[in-house]
Amino acid sequence: PLPPRAAAAGYRVIGFDSVGSTNALAIDAAKAGDGGKVWFAALQQTEGRGRRGRAWESPYGNLAASLMIVPDAPASALPGLGFVAGVAFDAALARLLPDLALRSGIDGADGTSDGQRARIALKWPNDLLADGAKIAGILLEAFPRPAGGTAIIIGIGVNVVAAPEGLPYPASALSAFNPAIDAATVFEALAESWVEWYEIWNGGQGTPRVIERWRENAAGVGAEVAVQRPGGVLRGIFETIDDAGHLIVRDDEGHRIAITAGDVHFGTT
Ligand code: BT5
Known part of the structure; x- marks a missing residue:
């Protein structure tokens, strides 16, 4: 079921035991003219x-969830939604598993921090790590609607x-x-947190505000990284994420390179 805030904000959810891919279902809905604000959630996927x-891989009992929305924002702003989802999920986990998150003090219910890094961290562009291991991944897809506008599938x-x-x-x-x-508990926390962060993003503060929160819990800042891009591998130091969500890497010659898409590996291997 949807948590109160998400229901009040006009979201719907369609739940499944097992499906091929919730993203595929969401794209089909967009193709069929659905106006959005609908979640497809499943306990298992066979073609995730x-x-x-x-x-x-989505074995039974894990969560696969896809939200389809048709944002008013200009097309150039839409890639920012992947970061909205990352931050929303990070905040949801901080509430669900306070032990994992309180160390950073970022979302700490009691505002405390013991100065250690959170055990949960965001890995650019769209992964969540717990103690350095991947626990979640995000896939953003776009579909131009025949009726106008762009459907975004997150x-x-x-x-789980x-x-x-x-x-x-x-x-x-x-x-x-x-x-x-x-999975149901995780979904509810995510759906609730999504409403909060989408309102921040959509209400004028946009991607820069979301990135500000993202940076606070980013994994690997200052570390050596190897970034696999279509054109090859770039090695350097992960400096920061800029306000648009680009990964900023400083190479051996001191050049700062802004990366839009790629796979990041920490360390020198
Ligand atoms: C992602 O891709 O991390 C995005 C995953 C998005 C999955 C959701 S589930 C709901 C919705 N419906 C879908 O059909 N998809 C979305 P990427 O960064 O490309 O990571 C994929 C790689 O992670 C694979 O090549 C494997 O190496 C690894 N992998 C596969 N399953 C995994 C899992 N359950 N946990 C961690 N790593 C996994």
């Missing part, structure tokens, strides 16, 4: 998709009870931190 044609996959093994990087599930957690 990642970025650039990669697969996303898909988020969360490892299981994470795949044998990946080239560590993955983990929320149940490792709280065995009682379930």
Whole structure:
């Protein structure tokens, strides 16, 4: 079910046990003329998709959720929505699993901080890490509507009870931190938090305000990174994320390079 704030804001949810891909369902809805503000949520996907044609594993009990909206914002602003989703989910987790987040004091209910980094962190562009392992990924897709406007599909996959093994990087599930957690609880927290952050983004503060919050909990700032881009690999120091959401890397010669899309690996390997 939808939490009160999301329902009051006019969102709907359609829930499934098992589907191919919730992003595919959301695109089909946009094609069929649905005006948006609808979530497709499932406990399992058999054809979950990642970025650039990669697969996303969604075993039963995890959360696959896709929101379809038709924003009024200009097309150039729309890529910012991936960051809205990242920040919204990060804030939702901070409420759900305070032990993981309070260390940073960022969203701390009691405002405290012991000066340590949060165990949950955002990894550019669209991953969530817990203790350095991937627990969630976000896939943003766009579909031009025949009726006008652009439908944006924001898909988020969360490892609630299981994470795949044998990946080239560590993955983990929320149940490792709280065995009682379930997908419905995670979805409700996400849907509630989405409303809050979308209102901030849409209400005039835009991507810069969202990025400001994103930066506060970014993984790997100051670290050596290798960024895999269509044109090759760029190595350097991860300096920051600019207000538009570009990854800023300083290369060996001291040049600051702004990156729009790519896969980031921490460390020198
Ligand atoms: C992502 O892609 O991280 C975006 C994933 C988005 C999934 C959601 S679920 C709801 C909606 N419906 C869909 O069909 N998709 C969205 P990317 O950064 O490309 O990461 C994909 C890569 O992560 C794969 O190539 C694997 O190496 C790895 N991977 C696959 N499943 C994983 C999982 N459950 N946990 C962690 N890593 C995973």
